[in-house]
Amino acid sequence: MLTALFAAALIAAAPVQDTARGVIRGTVQSDPSGLPVALAVVEAGSGPRTMVGMADSAGRYAVRVGAGWQVVRVRHLEHAPQEMQVLVPSGGEVVLDVALELRPIALAPVRVHALGDPRADSIAVPSTDVSYLIGHRSLGEGSGLDGALGQEYEPDTEPAGDDGDALYVRGSAGMLQLVLLDGAPVYAPFHTGGLLEAFEPGVLGSARLYLGGAPARYDGGLSYVMDLSTRGGNGDRHAGAGAVDMMSARGRAEGPLGDGARYLVSARTVHGASMTQLEREPFPYRFGDALARLDLPTQYGALSITGFMNREGVRIDTAGPGDGHARWGNLATSIRWRGRLRGADAELTLAGGRFDANLPQPDSARLLELEWQQERLRLGLDLASDLRGGVRLRYGASLDRTWFRHIATVPEEYRLLLYSRGAGSAAGGYVDASWQPARRVLLRGGLRGDHFSVGQVAKVAPRASATWLLSDGAALTLAAGRYHQYVRVPRPSLQAGAPPRNSADAIRVPTQIAVASATHLSMSLDQELVAGVRLGLEGFYKRFHGLPLKDASIAHNSGVDVWVRRTAGEVTGWLGYSLSWGWNSNEGMGTSAEFVGRQTVSAGVRGPVWRRTLLGLRVAYGDGLAYTPVTVGNSEALDGGSLPVYQSGNSVRLDSDAPLRGPSADFLRVDAEVSRTWTPMVAGRRTQLTPYLKVLNALESRDALFYRYFAEGDNGARLQPVSTLPVVPVVGVAWHF
Numbered sequence: 005m006l007t008a009l010f011a012a013a014l015i016a017a018a019p020v021q022d023t024a025r026g027v028i029r030g031t032v033q034s035d036p037s038g039l040p041v042a043l044a045v046v047e048a049g050s051g052p053r054t055m056v057g058m059a060d061s062a063g064r065y066a067v068r069v070g071a072g073w074q075v076v077r078v079r080h081l082e083h084a085p086q087e088m089q090v091l092v093p094s095g096g097e098v099v100l101d102v103a104l105e106l107r108p109i110a111l112a113p114v115r116v117h118a119l120g121d122p123r124a125d126s127i128a129v130p131s132t133d134v135s136y137l138i139g140h141r142s143l144g145e146g147s148g149l150d151g152a153l154g155q156e157y158e159p160d161t162e163p164a165g166d167d168g169d170a171l172y173v174r175g176s177a178g179m180l181q182l183v184l185l186d187g188a189p190v191y192a193p194f195h196t197g198g199l200l201e202a203f204e205p206g207v208l209g210s211a212r213l214y215l216g217g218a219p220a221r222y223d224g225g226l227s228y229v230m231d232l233s234t235r236g237g238n239g240d241r242h243a244g245a246g247a248v249d250m251m252s253a254r255g256r257a258e259g260p261l262g263d264g265a266r267y268l269v270s271a272r273t274v275h276g277a278s279m280t281q282l283e284r285e286p287f288p289y290r291f292g293d294a295l296a297r298l299d300l301p302t303q304y305g306a307l308s309i310t311g312f313m314n315r316e317g318v319r320i321d322t323a324g325p326g327d328g329h330a331r332w333g334n335l336a337t338s339i340r341w342r343g344r345l346r347g348a349d350a351e352l353t354l355a356g357g358r359f360d361a362n363l364p365q366p367d368s369a370r371l372l373e374l375e376w377q378q379e380r381l382r383l384g385l386d387l388a389s390d391l392r393g394g395v396r397l398r399y400g401a402s403l404d405r406t407w408f409r410h411i412a413t414v415p416e417e418y419r420l421l422l423y424s425r426g427a428g429s430a431a432g433g434y435v436d437a438s439w440q441p442a443r444r445v446l447l448r449g450g451l452r453g454d455h456f457s458v459g460q461v462a463k464v465a466p467r468a469s470a471t472w473l474l475s476d477g478a479a480l481t482l483a484a485g486r487y488h489q490y491v492r493v494p495r496p497s498l499q500a501g502a503p504p505r506n507s508a509d510a511i512r513v514p515t516q517i518a519v520a521s522a523t524h525l526s527m528s529l530d531q532e533l534v535a536g537v538r539l540g541l542e543g544f545y546k547r548f549h550g551l552p553l554k555d556a557s558i559a560h561n562s563g564v565d566v567w568v569r570r571t572a573g574e575v576t577g578w579l580g581y582s583l584s585w586g587w588n589s590n591e592g593m594g595t596s597a598e599f600v601g602r603q604t605v606s607a608g609v610r611g612p613v614w615r616r617t618l619l620g621l622r623v624a625y626g627d628g629l630a631y632t633p634v635t636v637g638n639s640e641a642l643d644g645g646s647l648p649v650y651q652s653g654n655s656v657r658l659d660s661d662a663p664l665r666g667p668s669a670d671f672l673r674v675d676a677e678v679s680r681t682w683t684p685m686v687a688g689r690r691t692q693l694t695p696y697l698k699v700l701n702a703l704e705s706r707d708a709l710f711y712r713y714f715a716e717g718d719n720g721a722r723l724q725p726v727s728t729l730p731v732v733p734v735v736g737v738a739w740h741f
Contacts, residue, residue, distance in 0.1 A: 182225030209235030216526030217483020220450030249736020250278030305343020426515030536572025
């Protein structure tokens with residue numbers, strides 16, 4: 005019933021006309037291949053009021069027109085023209101994706117060399133796609149094996165305490181997914197609290213998710229691959245946007261720098277001022293992120309530099325020394341050059357990413373701090389060229405190195421207790437080809453080979469996919485592939501004598517790492533129900549080898565993902581449901597008794613209710629979500645002659661990235677927002693001003709993170725919800741100029 009109600013809300017749209025202006029944006033694709041149609045001409049309106057736009061290299065376009073019914077004409081030299089009528093909302097936008105039938109014109113051979121317009125990627129991906137793809141998937145991220153691995157992920161040890169002794173952090177370095185931002189690995193890109201968008205939609209140019217059958221260019225991603233790309237800044241004029249409210253603040257600026265250069269910067273933070281006032285105590289949660297991109301044209305191509313960082317934390321101790329905050333976050337940087345190299349489209353990437361987590365040990369007379377770090381540095385060259393017969397060939401090579409570190413210190417005494425370090429390199433190459441043998445069939449196949457320095461092993465990873473266009477509005481895809489990446493092998497309990505008196509006596513042990521593998525098989529259906537409304541269905545099966553399992557050699561993961569999205573018209577939104585389950589087994593034997601499942605559902609609707617007043621509603625629910633525990637407890641074991649490495653009892657665990665079972669309680673987020681936009685003239689420039697009111701459900705049920713720890717003497721730590729209020733009101737204002 006709930007699914008039917010949300011689907012009906014997405015399809016329904018009320019026509020509204022106004023004399024203000026709006027925007028028509030979208031993509032132009034070639035039918036039946038689905039490839040983008042660059043330089044397609046898009047005209048909207050009639051007579052002297054006709055507005056003209058042109059699609060960029062990715063097929064994206066944007067045209068500003070008057071509000072009301074508009075006639076849109078799309079044409080391209082090698083395709084049949086198409087004309088349609090759309091309703092443009094006042095002060096809003098319509099997302100219109102167009103498929104042009106391929107009608108090639110036979111011409112004499114002409115050799116063309118062009119670098120393209122470096123400003124062609126300045127259009128943001130539709131916010132509906134970002135909200136579903138990133139927001140929904142960040143709720144259910146992980147391998148789906150977290151409970152199946154369970155406490156067996158630590159060989160020869162017992163868990164420290166129970167579920168009440170752990171801080172659960174979603175998306176840390178121990179997970180098996182590969183998330184790239186402009187080619188740089190980001191281990192925990194999604195903030196846990198759910199008080200902001202999972203990622204700022206206005207800065208993303210594209211977002212792709214592969215549950216299986218990812219192209220051969222991707223190295224790693226045993227669970228899934230998510231490839232996020234930022235957009236370039238506005239190369240024509242300076243622009244800015246931002247918002248501030250009682251819970252958070254964000255801002256964005258972009259514009260030209262001269263000689264074709266352009267910039268884009270964005271920053272966000274959660275300050276919790278409303279909770280501080282309502283609860284009369286400091287807000288224990290911290291979050292902030294920042295992103296910057298610089299684009300520089302060169303003689304032979306275009307250079308882009310991207311930097312990203314985020315920092316998150318929660319106070320877990322209210323009585324111990326220090327500030328009592330557990331902190332974790334990412335640093336990621338990439339430098340990319342795009343141009344032509346020996347007749348092929350080329351992309352050269354130098355990227356690096358780092359994840360670190362710091363955990364102060366509570367309930368101790370002195371402050372003990374545990375730190376976990378993972379770093380990755382990657383150099384890659386990707387090439388693409390067109391061959392005869394309509395074959396698109398992609399090939400390239402990469403070289404990367406990964407570091408793992410564990411550190412235990414007493415900061416006040418400048419004393420190092422333990423240092424554990426491990427590293428591994430991987431060098432590989434790939435070739436991938438796509439071919440359209442028939443009008444409604446598209447094939448892609450590739451092979452990747454990597455050599456891993458740890459164990460001196462070589463791994464081969466075949467990838468393949470086949471897409472069949474069932475009709476003009478439906479496509480069925482079958483994909484399969486194999487993946488390899490480094491994983492850390494937890495060490496058994498390490499007992500020691502008295503704690504080291506100085507850093508020179510600190511215990512130094514190597515971090516054990518290994519190469520794990522996964523095989524994916526997925527099938528997906530993408531269908532357009534009506535204009536602007538799409539339905540997706542994807543099922544997958546994954547088989548994992550080489551994970552550090554106890555009493556099992558193989559892990560399995562299977563599931564299904566269903567979604568419906570509306571991206572055109574006044575009412576936009578999505579409804580998505582994911583169900584996955586995991587289990588362990590041995591070669592030639594039955595499955596183990598450990599069998600766990602996870603489900604997530606999210607939905608969002610946004611549309612006008614009166615004139616320029618918009619109403620938005622978002623709901624997200626999850627059960628059995630993937631979290632990574634960072635155990636906290638009593639550190640008196642230091643004085644008892646034991647080193648806090650992977651020790652049982654009430655001692656601390658340094659194994660802060662193993663994907664273990666999360667909280668058993670359900671997870672629920674309900675957000676409602678009402679806003680209205682005014683467009684005053686400020687300094688001779690049209691500006692959008694949008695006051696808004698948000699209502700959030702109780703923070704005690706939004707996320708497992710929204711619990712903090714209070715020391716209780718010999719009883720260790722206990723959990724207490726952040727907020728006792730059933731709902732939290734948030735008043736703010738957003739602007740755009």
